[in-house]
Amino acid sequence: MIGVLARLGAAVLGSLANIGRIAIFAGETVSHLARPPFYTREFLQALVQIGWLSLPVVGLTALFTGGALALQIYAGGARFNAEAVVPSIVAIGMVRELGPVLGGLMVAARVASSIAAEIGTMKVTEQIDALVTLSTNPMKYLTLPRVLAATLAVPVLVAVGDSIGILGGWIVGVTRLDFNSATYLRNTVDFLETWDVASGLVKGAVFGFLVALMGCYHGMQSGRGAQGVGRATKSAVVAASVLILAANYILTELFFSA
Amino acid sequence: MITLTDVHKAFGPNHVLRGVNLEVPTGTSCVIIGGSGTGKSVLLKCVLGLVTPDSGTITVDDVPVQDGDRDAFLARFGMLFQGGALFDSLPVWQNVAFRLMRGALKRPKAEAREIAIEKLRRVGLSPDVAEKFPAELSGGMQKRVSLARAIAAEPEIIFFDEPTTGLDPIMSGVINDLIREIVTEMGATAMTITHDMTSVRAIADQVAMLHGGKIRWVGPVGQLDESGDAYVDQFIHGRPEGPIETLR
Ligand SMILES: Nc1ncnc2c1ncn2[C@@H]1O[C@H](COP(=O)(O)OP(=O)(O)OP(=O)(O)O)[C@@H](O)[C@H]1O
Ligand SMILES: [Mg+2]
Numbered sequence: 001m002i003g004v005l006a007r008l009g010a011a012v013l014g015s016l017a018n019i020g021r022i023a024i025f026a027g028e029t030v031s032h033l034a035r036p037p038f039y040t041r042e043f044l045q046a047l048v049q050i051g052w053l054s055l056p057v058v059g060l061t062a063l064f065t066g067g068a069l070a071l072q073i074y075a076g077g078a079r080f081n082a083e084a085v086v087p088s089i090v091a092i093g094m095v096r097e098l099g100p101v102l103g104g105l106m107v108a109a110r111v112a113s114s115i116a117a118e119i120g121t122m123k124v125t126e127q128i129d130a131l132v133t134l135s136t137n138p139m140k141y142l143t144l145p146r147v148l149a150a151t152l153a154v155p156v157l158v159a160v161g162d163s164i165g166i167l168g169g170w171i172v173g174v175t176r177l178d179f180n181s182a183t184y185l186r187n188t189v190d191f192l193e194t195w196d197v198a199s200g201l202v203k204g205a206v207f208g209f210l211v212a213l214m215g216c217y218h219g220m221q222s223g224r225g226a227q228g229v230g231r232a233t234k235s236a237v238v239a240a241s242v243l244i245l246a247a248n249y250i251l252t253e254l255f256f257s258a
Numbered sequence: 259m260i261t262l263t264d265v266h267k268a269f270g271p272n273h274v275l276r277g278v279n280l281e282v283p284t285g286t287s288c289v290i291i292g293g294s295g296t297g298k299s300v301l302l303k304c305v306l307g308l309v310t311p312d313s314g315t316i317t318v319d320d321v322p323v324q325d326g327d328r329d330a331f332l333a334r335f336g337m338l339f340q341g342g343a344l345f346d347s348l349p350v351w352q353n354v355a356f357r358l359m360r361g362a363l364k365r366p367k368a369e370a371r372e373i374a375i376e377k378l379r380r381v382g383l384s385p386d387v388a389e390k391f392p393a394e395l396s397g398g399m400q401k402r403v404s405l406a407r408a409i410a411a412e413p414e415i416i417f418f419d420e421p422t423t424g425l426d427p428i429m430s431g432v433i434n435d436l437i438r439e440i441v442t443e444m445g446a447t448a449m450t451i452t453h454d455m456t457s458v459r460a461i462a463d464q465v466a467m468l469h470g471g472k473i474r475w476v477g478p479v480g481q482l483d484e485s486g487d488a489y490v491d492q493f494i495h496g497r498p499e500g501p502i503e504t505l506r
Contacts (some may be wrong), residue, residue, distance in 0.1 A: 037361065124343075130343035131309045134357045134407075135332045 025143075025217050032144045033136070042145040050111050050146070053155030053254055055160065057110055058103045062161035065098055066090060066168025076175050085182070086177065087184045088191035090169035093193065094122065096256075101160040101248050105205030107154055108240035112215040116236035118154045119219025120229035128220070143216040147209060154208025155201040162200060199255045207244045214240040260305060260415070260447065265314035265350050267300055274300050275311070276471030282464070284319075287441045287448040289458050289479070291493060292468035293502060298451045299340055301468065302417045305449075306337060318415070321465040333362060336413035340420050340451075344392040344402040350403050351388035354378060382432050398424045404434065409440060416440065418450040422457050435461035440441045453495055458482070467493060469502070 021178035032067060069090050077083045119142055122128050131138050173179040214236045260282040264278075267275040271459040274297035282284055282288040290298050303309040305316055307323050316323045319414060323331065342404050354374035357363055358451045392400055418437060422430040434457050440446050450461055458465060462479040467490050475487045482494060492500030 039360075063492060125345035126339045126341055127305070127345055130337070131340055132308060133306055133332060133337040135361055136327050136356075161321070 022145065025036070025053035025220075026213055028139055028218070030145050031141050032140045033141075033148070036054075037140070039141055039145055042141060043149055047153055047253070048144045048150035048209075049114075050150050051156060054107055054110055054153075054157055055154055057106045058161045059164045061102050061106050062094070062099060063168040064163035066067065066094055066165035067104055067172040069093055069098070069165070070172040074173075082178075084171055084178070084187070087187035090173075091149070091166050091188045091192050092196055094165035094169070095162045095178065095196050095200045097200075097252075099165055100158050100203035100207060101244065103161045103204065104154065104156045104211065104244045105247075107157065107208065108137055108211045108214075108237060108244060110242040112211045112218075112236040113233050115212060115215025115234045116219040116222070117229055119138040120222030120232040123220060123222045124224060124226075124229055132237075138220070143213075144219070146216055147212040149183070150208035151205050151206070154211070155204035158200055158204035159197075162197065178221075180233055199251075201250050202255075203230045203248060206247055210243045210247060211240045214243065259319060261315075261317045261320075261451070262301075262305070263315045263317075264385065265296070265316060266312045267304060267309060269319040269499070273415070274471060278473055279313070279466070280466055280473050282447060282449060282465060283353070283499075284447050285441070285445045286463040287437070287450065287461055288464045288466060289450045289452060290451065290466050290468055291311065291458060291475075292383065296468045297471065298468055299419055302337070302419060302449060302451065306332070306335060306417070312497075324480055328382050329357055329362075332412075334414045336408035336416040338401075338416075338418045338421055340386060340407050342392070342397075342400045344400055344404055344407070346392050348391075349388065350378070350390050350392065351375065352411050353403060354406045354408060355394065363411055373410060374406070376413035377410050378403070380409075381406045398429065400470070401425065402429075409436075412444065416449075417449045418452075419450065420451055420453065425447070426497060430454065431460075432458065435437070436485075437461050458494075 070086055073086050073089045074083055077085050078090075119128075123140070127144075128138050131141060163235075170181070170184055170188070173199050174181050218232040218236035218239065222228045260280075262278050262280045263386075265275050265278040268343070277458050278301060280288075290301065300309055302335070304311045305318075305323060307328070310324075318334075345351075345356070348356070351360065351371055351374040355370040356376055358365055358373060359367065371388070375388055378385065378388060382503050383399065383402055383406070387395065387399065387403070392403065397405065401421070405418070405421055408418070421437065422433050422496040437448060437450065438461055441448050450460070450480060451456070453456060459479060459482075464476065465479050466476040467474045467487075469489055475485055475490045477485060482490070485491065488501050491497075492502050498504055
């Protein structure tokens, strides 16, 4: 009994310490924004890696999700003779929830893992130490450009994902559910409010920040050897995904609970 | 002058350094020898502040290494890592010129590239490796690129962690001469770790042997053969029998 309690206590303390370390890491990252130098080239490279190259994954995810959403809402709506709500509910569901969350999760899988593996390998092969001896702060050179790029790029990805998701709903609506194309589009536009879209973009920025932060943090904490890098990669993806879902709930409470 | 006083460092239960005392006067070359895993690399990293000692003091020109401006401190150093530690996302010349392209020493790209190629030449590499990526080079070539990077900004204090392992005898000779030259001509202070006795004799003013977490013996290279220390004798002649235990 005591043993169980002790282990529970140790686990709680351990995770609290972890949260503290991550908070300090995040604070330090952000503080480098205000202190030159800023590594523009690394930032632009990160922007391409995180933003541009994630487009296909995010786009495909959104397309299929939008399509499936239209089918489900139609089936659900049919129970209340309310099939006409399909366009507006697809749009609202996509823009407020599924666009940011699925986009964030796909980016977590793609970007958190690759950042953690890259930085972890650099740690294990002493490249991070080498950076320090070459008078370059690893937080400035590696972490800040990636975190900033993700924070700026993910909202754009979410916007693209939103549009493609609505497109997916429209394709299914028009081809499978006998909606009139013009009516579908009008219903989409008429019922969507600015804040629906904007809140999703804000979520995207937060998720992007979390994803890159987890990639960098776990990469920097990587243990020795290939095993250490593997563990760091896994931890980064798991932590980023869980944090995205948790943050999503908190932000939804903040934005929409009356 | 680099001074280490009673430096201790443990990794968990593994007590690596157990009170290291060492002085390296400015403008001289100190070679550290000692068995594999005795903590030679850790020792250099302690001086650079990459590893924080558990206790003891390390000073450079009488200033404790953890005090003062880190950037200014590190700007005086160059380090060749045992594993090379080249940045694999950058081509060779940008690795060598890394410090010349950012921060205080920043200069135009063309000039940085020229310096990089000159440094590559000094370690026996032709200009056409400049555009390659580290992964495309052999182990010995990577080591030499890393050496070129360490000396590129002409630091006052240079650490070489096994500069000649993985090199052929002729190339080892070239590198030994280069290190000697950097010390005598540029007046740099050097600390070198090596297992190669030819290198020891070619590079060192002073030799220190690390064993059991302490400096077992230190003296001028000329006295290495008459050290009167059984550990040193066994080590420099590579005898399996002697006071240093070998597990077999
Ligand atoms: N970051 C670290 N974490 C845990 N243990 C470490 C770390 N760095 C070094 N060690 C341990 O410290 C000891 C000394 O390592 P070090 O690399 O200094 O050896 P060395 O004398 O340079 O050996 P070699 O000649 O083989 O390079 C080893 O037992 C190693 O496992
Ligand atoms: Mg070593």
